[in-house]
Every structure is written in structure tokens, then in C-alpha cells.
Amino acid sequence: MTIKTKQAQPQPLVSIGAEQFHEVNRMPLARISEIAERASGMLVDVRESMLAPHPRKNAPVYTTAQVAALCRIDRQKANYYLSSRNDLDLPEGTLRGKGSSREFTLAEARTWIDRVAPFMKRPDGVKGKKIAIGNFKGGVSKTTTAMTLAQGLSLFGRRVLIMDLDPQASLTALTGILADSEVEDEHTALPLIYGEQQSLEYAVQSTYWDGIDLIPASAALFGAEFYLPFKQSKDSKFQFWNVLNKGIEPLLDTYDVVIIDTPPALSYMTINAFMAADGLIVPTPPSALDYASSTQFWNLFSDLSNSMQEAAPGLDKTFDFIHVLLAKVDQSQAATHVVREWIKKTYESLVLPIEVPTTTVTQSAAAEFGTVYDISKYEGSLKTYQRAREAYDRLAEIVDQQLVALWTAKKE
Template sequence: MGATAKPIVSIDATVKHTPMRIALEDIEIISEHANETLLTVREQMLLPHPKKHAPVFSTSRLASLCRMDRKKVNYYWEKADLGLPQGTILPRTREFTLVEAREWVRKVGPFPARPAGVKGKKIAIGNFKGGVTKTTSAMTLAQGLSLFGRRVLLVDLDPQASLSALNGVIADSEVSDDQTILPLIYGEQSSLEYAIQSTYWDGIDLIPASASLFGAEFYLPFKQSKDSNFRFWDVLNAGLEPLLDKYDAIIIDTPPALSYVTINAFMAADGLVVPIPPNALDYASSTQFWSLFTDLARSMKKIVPDLEKQFDFIHVLLTKVDSSQIATNKVREWITSSYDSLVLPIEIPTTTVTTTASMEFGTVYDISKYEGSNKTYQRAREAYDRFAEMIDQQITSLWSAEVESNVAEVA
């Protein structure tokens, strides 16, 4: 466990109702204290391990991942030619690591592999309002896709670095500027290969973020003002392009603002997912998102008249759905009416499972065995599984269409 954090500034308890003056240079003390406390909290939440560990899978859960019944799993155990991992034998079952489970999925699961010569897809998770589970949606989508055998890269573009934290990486103490997208932004690198790091979760790599990403918001417009040929909106796309042969999906978590970095993410993305909780304020905010997005599109066409940008898909995802709230049904109707076919037929519920996992710097996928109601856990887990499966189906459909197009061109 980390050392107890030092107090920020002592306060005289005998002085009542008097605000405490804080000098500008003392902001650093607050920052240091907060970071020390965060490290301590993380270690306490992750006990007995100071770092995150992937979950393990029972035989039943392995069968579910491979979309087969348990008897079929027993049948495949006997087929030595497949070379499937045998797991660890326990008194009443077997236990499989994430690495072992993913190998089973790849070898005997029903999910088609990415065709040779076809590149991975880039998906941005975006909303200009915070607190809509944007980061959780990015992380769970990556985890869900990995359980279909996909190789996924997570790109954290938010200076708050919440996605990095979900991967067990604390930004200000464990991430240097050279490990973020900044060297690409500054023109020191042409590919983001340098920033990729492995994570605790097999099949998922990460490009982390830190507070220093705010620097990109000053540099990009400055460079554009000095060089009219500088494509400020295409920097991220150019840096990700060399990685598309390596990954089936690249998932980009964006800042909750229409920033230069967000513009880069949207212009790079093949698909866009917009999480919206069904409450009145978030719904109202979402309409502003689309208005600002429209303004952005118009501005980009003025800057680059011949610019052609198409999204393979845009989806609205209902998140933090609490059906016990009277207003939920009404706001759901507003959202469905507003966005029609863009709304995914999936809702991510608010449950004690998701709340508990979030407090422990994790998601529902990080839980090996839930101690509470199995019905509650299944409700939360199945919603995320359906979300990931629907996105995976669209990705594989796009791959198939690309293969057919290539064949037609050759013919």
C-alpha cells in the first residue's frame, strides 16, 4: 500500500467562516496530494494485487464465450489435434485464463477472422458532455470485442485519462509525454507505433493519455496558422493508418468537448458511437452535440472544399438506463424520436454491478465471480455483450463487403 498522502494546507479550526487563501504556486501542492491519494486508493481497491489482473473463466463461461454447450467443450478437450488449452483442474470444474479463453474462441468459436488484406476499423466514442459513460463504453466495447477473438487498440485522447486509469495506468505518475499522442501531434513521429503499450487484458493494447494533452489544443492551430498546407484534422488519422493491419478495431475515447483533438478523432473514425443517458439534461445536451458537429462539418468543407468524409456507421447508445425512474420512458421516447434508426436496440442499465466495478477501477468484464445477485450481474453483462456483438457484426459485414468489392474490381 502507498504511503499516506500529506495534508494539502493546514487550516486553523478556530477561525470560522473565513475562506482560505491559496496562492497560485500552491496549486501544485493540491495536484501532488490528489495524485498521491489516487495511488493509495487504487492500491486499496485492487488488493491483494497492486496492479489489475484479468478475470478467469469457468467451463460454463468458456462454453458461453464459444457459443456452445458444455458437453461440446468436453468433446473438444479430447481433440488433441486442435491443441486447445486444458485450463487448470479444480474440484468441480476447470478454470481458464483470459489468454486460454481467447485461444478457444479463436479456434472453435463462431466469429469469422478478419480477411487477409483487409484493414481494421477505427471507432470513436464521442459526446461533448461528461458523465455519459463515454469511457466505460470504450473500455467495455474493447473487452467485448476481444472476447470474440479480436485484437483491439484503445487510444485515450482525454487529458483526464480515465480510460488509462481503467487499464490500471495512472496518468500523471506513470505516463510521460512521449507515451501519448503528443510526439505525433508535434511532428516528431509519423506513426503511433511508438506509443503502444500492452495492458493487463490479453488482446487489448493502449495508447495512454495525460494532462499534457492540453498542449495539442494550442499547437495544432498554431501550426495551421504558420503552414496553410498543414492538415490539422488529419494528424491522428495519419498516425493510426500504419496500425490498421495489426488491429481488428481501434477504439478512440475522446474529450468531452469539441476540441482540435476531438476533430482529429472524428475525422479519423470509420464509425462513431454517441452514448446518451435517458435523462432530460443529457438529452438536451445531445442536441447541442449534433448542432456543433454540423457546424464542424460545414467549417471543414469551407477549409477543404474537396474533402470527402463518410462514416461507415453512426450509432446512439442509451446508457445509465434506470427503468425505475418515471422520466426514463418519456426521455427514451424523445431520444428515439430524435435519432430514429441511429439508436441501437440495446440499453446499458444502471446496476449495482456497474457501480461496484467502477469503484474498483474496472468494468463488468473484470469480474470473475460476482458476489451479489447472479440475475443482476447477467443483466448488466448481457447488455454489454449485445453492444459488442452488434458492433462486431457490423465490422465483419464491412470486411465482407470490402472483400466482395475487391473481387469485383479484379473480375
């Protein structure tokens, strides 16, 4: 039996005259603020709905087995510490329900890591290290790399400072802070740039994640791109590339590592970050467009290096390491395998032996202003979650091993 349905008749197009069209689409500068206000209001609503029932981000909680894994001991050893009296004064967590299972906060878990885990601590008298995350193309997982690396290193017992230099303030947003409504100019690096402060200590604030502090960003950081060249034009002895480095230096006794998220451009702030950094990590997705963009990054970086040597002949700058990180790897894309080989042949030993996959875990976490480390319990496939988490864990492990090696070499 065939059922005939009445087809909808196409509606005639509404004719709009040129004059009417012009009136509908006109947008004077004065109305841009209306769009900005609506966007800011919507972002507040979105964040609060994503983070409900809490208006702020909360760190994850851990089971006894998870705490044991973080400390590199077995579950039985952890239970022994919990049941026996010892001089470690370890947090006992909170009993869940009527059973004997326990739940530990991040701060409690980090106390266990500090007192039980076999990780070497930074020697006295040895300063922390600075790592810049850079790429001149947006959307390559630069900010996510900065945040997950900080979180991963904190689970090795490190005290981490993250610094947001991107006026878009995405790293700041990942900590649950909205730049346009909650960050004033004096909370950013601007007072240092303008010469009003000599150290960045004034800008440091705590975050929801125990062991990670933040220097936030806001759109006001665009001002640095005008001030620094202006200052240089007025004072030929002014080292525009060294402002950030001097501001970070007093903090290196407090923090094991400072991780700097840079703007997706060769800006004056990016130059400052690169010149301050001891190490550089360049996230590079294995796609043809991102690969092409990465060659431009290195060409511009090379031009910058040559220009810096001409501007300051006595400048002695050496990176402790430079890494290319394969990020946002989508195995389902046919081009991924080809471009991966291009990247490996081009950058050889600079390419890290890990790949950060694109998964439903990373996509859903990003949509909720978070990372894989923010998830206490993943409701989807455990295998998918572990694949995403293991990549970031391995990145943190490699970087932590390099930090330890550098601290040891410095001590000797």
C-alpha cells in the same frame, strides 16, 4: 413511560473577522502543486487498496462452462475437446482444488475462441476499422462504453487497440495505469501531434487484458489544443484534422478495430478522432439534461462538418455508421420513459436496439476501476449481473456484426 433527555445546547458561532477569513482562504498558485501531490498520492493508495492483493489489475478467469459459452458450443462439446486428443492444441486450463473443475485464464479462453468459435476472422489484406466514442458532455458513460466495447470485441476473438485522447485519462485509469505518475509525454499521442513521429506505433503498450493494447493519455495532451491551431496559422496547407488519421493508418494491419475515447468537448483532438473514425458511437443517458446536451452536440457537430467542407472542399468523409447508445438507463426514474421516447423520435434509426442499465453491478465495478467484464464472480444478485453484462455483450455483438459486414464488403 416517557423518558426525557437533555437537549444539546447550540454552540455559539465562532466569529471570524474579514482579515482572518482572507488569510485562511488565500491560495497562491504556488500551493496548487501541494494539492496535486496529495491528490496523486491518495489516488495511488486508493487504486492499490481497490486492486489488493495485486498492485496491478488482473483479468478475470473462466470456468469450462463459461469458455464453452464464449465459443458458442455446449459444455459437453467442451468436455469432449478436453478429453479427446485432437489437432486443435487447446489449453486445458488449471484444475481447481481436488475436483475436476477447471479454471481458464483470459489468454487461454481467447485461444479457445480463436480455434473453436464460429466467428469470421478479418480477411487478409483488409484493414481494421476505427470507432470513436464521442459526446461533448462528461459523465455520460463514454469511457466505460469504450472499455467495455473493447473487452466485448476481444471475446469475439478481435485484436483491439484502445486510444485515450482525453487529458483526464479515465480510459487509461481503467487499465490500471495512473496517468500523472506512470505516463510520460512520449507515451501519448503528443509526439505524433508535434510531428516528431509519423506513426503511433511508438506509443502502443500492452494491458492486463489479453487482446487489448493501449495508447495512454495524460494531462500533457492539453498541449495539442494550442499546437494544432498554431501550426495551422503558420502553414495554410497543414491539415490539422488529419494528423491522427495518418498516425493510426500503419496500425490497421495489426488491429481488427481501434476504439478512440475522446474528450468531452469539441476540441482539436476530438475533431481529429471524428475525422479519423469509420464509425461513431454517442452514449446518451435518457435524462432531460443529457438530452438537451445531445442536441448541442449535434448542432456543434453540424457546424464542424460545414466548416470542414469549407476548409477542405475536396474532403470526402463518410461514416460507415453512427449510433446513439442509450446509456446509464435508470428505470426507476419517472422521466426515463419520457426522455427515451424523445431520443427515439429525434434520432430514429440511429438509436441502437439495446439499453445499458444503471445497476449496482456497474456502480460497484466503476468504483473499483473496472467494468462488468472484469468480474470473475459476482457476489450479489446473478440476475442483476446478467442484466448489466447482457447489454454490453449485445453492444459488442452488434458492432462485431457490422465489422464483419464491412470487411466482407471491402473484400468483394
